[in-house]
Amino acid sequence: MSRTARTQEEIRRFLAIGGVQVAELDLSGEEAVLRPGPGSPPVTHGEVFLLVRRDGLPVGTLLGRVPEGADPTKVLAALARQRQGDGHGNRHGHGYGGGHEDDTVEAAVRSAGPPPPFTSVVVATRERAGQLARALDSLLAQDHPHFEVVVVDNAPVTDETRDLVHRKYGERVRYVREPVPGLATAHNTGLAHALGEVIAFTDDDVVADGRWLAELTAPFTADPGLGCATGLILPARLRTPAQVLLESHGGFAKGFTPTTYDPREPPREEPLFPFTAGRFGSGANMAFRTEVLRAVGGFDPATGAGTPARGGDDLYGFVRVLAQGHRLHYTPRALVWHHHRETWADLETQAFGYGAGLTAYLTAILVDRPALLPAFLARLPRGLSHARGLSAVRETGDTGNTGAGPAAPGGHDARAAHPWPRRLSRLQRRGMLYGPLGYLRARRAAGGTTGRPPSGGRTAGGAR
Numbered sequence: 348m349s350r351t352a353r354t355q356e357e358i359r360r361f362l363a364i365g366g367v368q369v370a371e372l373d374l375s376g377e378e379a380v381l382r383p384g385p386g387s388p389p390v391t392h393g394e395v396f397l398l399v400r401r402d403g404l405p406v407g408t409l410l411g412r413v414p415e416g417a418d419p420t421k422v423l424a425a426l427a428r429q430r431q432g433d434g435h436g437n438r439h440g441h442g443y444g445g446g447h448e449d450d451t452v453e454a455a456v457r458s459a460g461p462p463p464p465f466t467s468v469v470v471a472t473r474e475r476a477g478q479l480a481r482a483l484d485s486l487l488a489q490d491h492p493h494f495e496v497v498v499v500d501n502a503p504v505t506d507e508t509r510d511l512v513h514r515k516y517g518e519r520v521r522y523v524r525e526p527v528p529g530l531a532t533a534h535n536t537g538l539a540h541a542l543g544e545v546i547a548f549t550d551d552d553v554v555a556d557g558r559w560l561a562e563l564t565a566p567f568t569a570d571p572g573l574g575c576a577t578g579l580i581l582p583a584r585l586r587t588p589a590q591v592l593l594e595s596h597g598g599f600a601k602g603f604t605p606t607t608y609d610p611r612e613p614p615r616e617e618p619l620f621p622f623t624a625g626r627f628g629s630g631a632n633m634a635f636r637t638e639v640l641r642a643v644g645g646f647d648p649a650t651g652a653g654t655p656a657r658g659g660d661d662l663y664g665f666v667r668v669l670a671q672g673h674r675l676h677y678t679p680r681a682l683v684w685h686h687h688r689e690t691w692a693d694l695e696t697q698a699f700g701y702g703a704g705l706t707a708y709l710t711a712i713l714v715d716r717p718a719l720l721p722a723f724l725a726r727l728p729r730g731l732s733h734a735r736g737l738s739a740v741r742e743t744g745d746t747g748n749t750g751a752g753p754a755a756p757g758g759h760d761a762r763a764a765h766p767w768p769r770r771l772s773r774l775q776r777r778g779m780l781y782g783p784l785g786y787l788r789a790r791r792a793a794g795g796t797t798g799r800p801p802s803g804g805r806t807a808g809g810a811r
Contacts, residue, residue, distance in 0.1 A: 353769065353770075354768075354770050357768040357769065357770055358691065358768075360765075360766070361588050361589075361592065361691060361768065362588060363588075364588035364591050364592060364765055365394070365591075366585060366586045366587065366591065367393075367394045367395065367396050367410070367585040367591055368383070368384075368387065368390055368391070368393060368394065368395045368396065368585070369383070369384030369387050369395075369396050369582060369583065369584060369585055370382060370383050370384055370387070370390045370395050370396070370397050370398070370419075370423070371384065371397065371398040371399075371400060372397055372398070372399050372400065372420075372423055372424060372427055373400040373401070373403065374399065374400065374401050374424065374427060374428070375400070375401055375402045375403065379420055379423075379424035379427070380420075381419060381420040381423060381424070384396075384398075384582075384583060384584070384684065385485075385554040385583050385684045386481075386554070386583060386584065387583075387584065390413065390419040390423075391413070391419065392413045392414060392415040392416070392417065392419075393412065393413060394410060394411070394412050395410070395411050395412070395413060395419070395423060396408065396410055396582065396585055396594070397409050397410070397411055397423055397426075397427065398581060398682075399427045399430075399431075403558070404680055405579060405581075405603065405679050405680065405682050406431075406603060407427075407430065407431075407603050408581065408600075409426065409427065409430050411423050411426045411427075461568050462492045462493070462568075463491060463492070463545075463560075463561050463564040463565040463567070463568060464493075464543070464544040464545045464564060464567055464568060465493045465494065465495075465542070465543045465544050465545070466491065466493070466494040466495075466543040466544070466545045466546070466547055466560060466564050466634070467494070467495050467496075467497055467537070467540075467541035467542055467543035467545070467546045467547070467637070468486055468494055468495065468496045468497065468546075468547045468548075468549065468560065469497050469499060469534060469537030469538070469541065469546060469547070469548050469549075470482060470483070470486070470496065470497070470498050470499070470548075470549060470550070470551055471499045471501050471525075471530055471533035471534060471537065471548075471550075471551070472498060472499070472500060472501065472508055472551040473500070473501045473502060473503065473508075473528075473653075474503065474504060474505065474507065474508070475508075475551050475552070476507045476508050476511045478551050478552050478686070479498070479508060479511065479551040480511060480515065481554060482549070482550070482551050482552070482553055482554065482555070483496065483498070483512075483515075483516060483520060485553075485554045485555040485556075485557075486549075486555055486560075487516070487519055487520075488557060489555065489557065489558075489559065489560040489561065490557050490558050490560075490561050491560040491561045491564070494543065494560060495521065495541075495542060495543060496516075496519065496520045496521070497520070497521045497523060497537050497540055497541065498512050498520055498521070498522050498523065499523050499524075499525050499533040499534070499536050499537045500522065500523065500524045500525065501525050501528060501529070501530070501532070501533040501653065502525070502526055502527065502528035502653070503524065508522075509522055509524070521540070523536055523537070523540050527648075528653045528654070529648055529651050529652070529653040529654045529789075530630075530651035530652040530653050530654075530660055531645075531646035531647055531648045531649075531650050531651035531654070531660035531663075532648040532651070532653075533653075534548060534645070534646050534651075534660065535645040535646055535648060538637070538640060538641065538645050538646075541637055543637060544567075544636070544637055544638075545564045545567050545634055545635070545636055545637060546634065546635055546637045546640060547560060547563055547564065547633070547634035548630060548631075548633050548634070548661075549631055549632060549683060550630070550631040550685070552631075552685060552686040553580075553583070553631055553632075553683040553684060553685050553686070554583055554683065554684040554686075555682075555683045555684075556681075556682040556683065556684070558680070558681075558682075559578065559632075559681050559682055559683055560681075562578065562678060562680040562681040562682075563576055563577075563578050563632070563634050563678065563681035564576070564634055566676045566678060567634075567636055570607075570674065570676065572673060572674050573636065573673065573674050573675075573676055574635060574636055574639040574640075574668040574669075574671070574673025574674060574675065575627075575633065575634065575635050575636075575639075575664070575665060575668045575669075575673065575674075575675040575676070576633070576634045576635075576675070576676045576677070576678060576681070577601070577627055577628025577629070577632055577633045577634075577665075577675070577676075577677045577678075577681075578628070578632040578633075578677070578678055578679070578680070578681025578682060578683065579600060579601065579603070579632065579678075579679040579680075579681060579682045579683075580598070580599035580600055580601075580629055580631055580632050580682075580683055580684075580685050581598070581600060581682065581683075581684055581685070582594045582598060582684070582685060582686075582687055583684035583685060583686045583687075584686060584687070585687075586689075587689045587690065588691070589687070589688055589689055589690050589691060589693055589694050590687040590688070590689060591765065592694065592765050592767075592768075593687050593688070593694065593697075594687065595765045596765075596767050598685075598687070599629045599631065599632075599685060601626070601627075601628060601629075601677055601679075602679065603679045604679070605676070605677065605678050605679065605680075606676070606677045607674055607675070607676045607677075608620075608621070608627060608669065608674065608675040608676075608677075609674045610669045610670070610672055610673075610674075611672070619723075619726045620726075621665070621666050621669040621670065622666065622709060622712070622723055622726065624661075624662035624663075624665040624666050624708070625662060625705070627662075627665045627675055627677060628661075628665070628675075628677055629661060630660065630661030631683060631685055632681065632683045633661060633664070633665075635664065635668065636673075639668060639671070639673055640664065640668070642671070643664075643667040643668060643670075643671055644667070644715075645664075646660045646661075646663060646664050647660065647663050647708075647711045647715065648789075648793050649707075649711060649786055649789035649790035649792075649793050650663050650704070650707055650708055650711050650786065650789070651704075652700070654785075654789040654792075655785040655786075655788040655789040655792070656703060656704065656707035656708075656711075656782065656785045656786045656788075656789045657699070657700040657703035657704050657707065657778065657782070657785055658700050658701065658703060658704020658705075658707065658708070659703075659704035659705060659707045659708025659709075659711065659782075659786075660704075660708070662704070662705070662708040663708045663711050663712060666708075666712050667712070667715075667716075670712075670716060670719060694771060695770070695771065695774055698771040698772075698774040698775045698778065699774045699775065699777060699778040699781075700778060701775055701778060702774070702775035702776060702777065702778025702779035702780075702781070702782065703778035703779070703781050703782040703785050704778075704782065705778075705779060705782060706778075706779045706780075706781075706782030706783055706786075707782040707783065707785050707786035707789075708782075708786075709723075709782075709783075710782065710783040710786045710787070711786055714786075714790075
């Protein structure tokens with residue numbers, strides 16, 4: 348079969364993927380409580396991607412099917428309890444492990460103690476006022492005692508975002524305009540204006556769980572050596588084939604095991620640590636101790652969406668913080684619901700961008716910190732072998748758990764559900780080849796310097 352014919356067959360299979368409902372189930376009381384996912388209608392018959400909670404906290408995900416005419420709550424509660432009983436992923440769920448499992452920080456957070464620190468929440472956006480309003484509504488409803496929200500309007504071509512913020516949110520949200528395009532540049536602008544002891548970043552296409560900010564920032568109080576925290580990202584909708592396919596192969600989730608990454612105790616299963624930064628978290632759900640992020644120079648503006656590098660700004664931040672000796676903690680208790688991209692064309696763009704962002708950020712790290720080059724080269728042979736193994740798993744779908752094929756959303760389905768299209772793998776590899784060139788182009792366009800944000804926050808008067 349020719350490559351063109353194989354691609355057409357992959358697209359045909361892609362278009363045949365059906366939508367999946369999104370819901371959450373709380374097993375805390377005697378009777379389970381089922382709720383639809385954010386923005387979703389009530390659960391009915393059919394396939395359901397289910398977040399399982401206990402005492403309000405996320406503990407796992409699964410994929411269930413509700414027969415026509417059956418009670419969705421009873422069916423899904425029985426399935427969730429069965430999964431918990433047989434040990435299927437209540438702690439890891441779908442996503443990654445890595446680092447060392449660490450309940451000590453989580454236990455310190457749960458115990459009565461000082462409140463979480465004053466936090467600045469930065470949301471970078473560009474011409475997506477409708478999505479931004481949904482995100483801001485969820486952020487302003489956070490169960491956190493002291494925080495501010497800063498919107499950075501990145502290279503706007505209209506006044507829509509500014510008008511939305513001023514009209515609907517007034518003094519509750521600060522508006523800052525950043526004329527230079529690029530996500531890292533926008534984040535650095537937010538960093539320059541932040542007043543909080545901790546700075547959290549999320550995207551304009553998320554809905555934040557009510558406890559998101561409190562859970563993401565409390566670990567900074569529990570661990571004075573913590574430089575960064577990341578959290579759980581789950582799909583807000585699985586309506587299109589692209590959304591289902593992406594989540595079937597991991598999405599953005601990193602599992603349900605709290606994990607601390609300590610540069611003094613590198614994880615044995617991470618041969619390229621700390622350069623495998625994609626395992627630590629994602630930019631839609633991350634927070635830094637503000638003084639630490641400023642001390643490492645913020646994000647490299649030659650990385651990130653909106654630049655020729657296509658991405659990698661969040662990974663750059665993770666590695667820079669770890670390289671300075673600070674710990675990074677992943678907590679599944681800090682949850683945001685993400686609106687995945689919706690079309691095949693979106694997936695193609697995303698696959699190329701992921702590959703480009705990966706090698707662009709590695710290039711940025713080694714250009715900005717050449718002293719890390721010997722450590723990187725020493726880890727490279729084992730890292731490449733590890734990466735080839737992961738690529739083979741994605742393309743064949745053999746996870747080593749059942750041998751039956753790739754998981755459907757939730758990570759528990761044993762069907763050979765939705766093979767990852769080889770075209771997307773090829774595009775990701777092309778992106779990886781392009782990434783260093785893209786970074787160098789972006790760096791040249793930025794004047795050959797990565798820049799450094801101001802060392803202190805500005806007052807609201809600095810916003811325009």
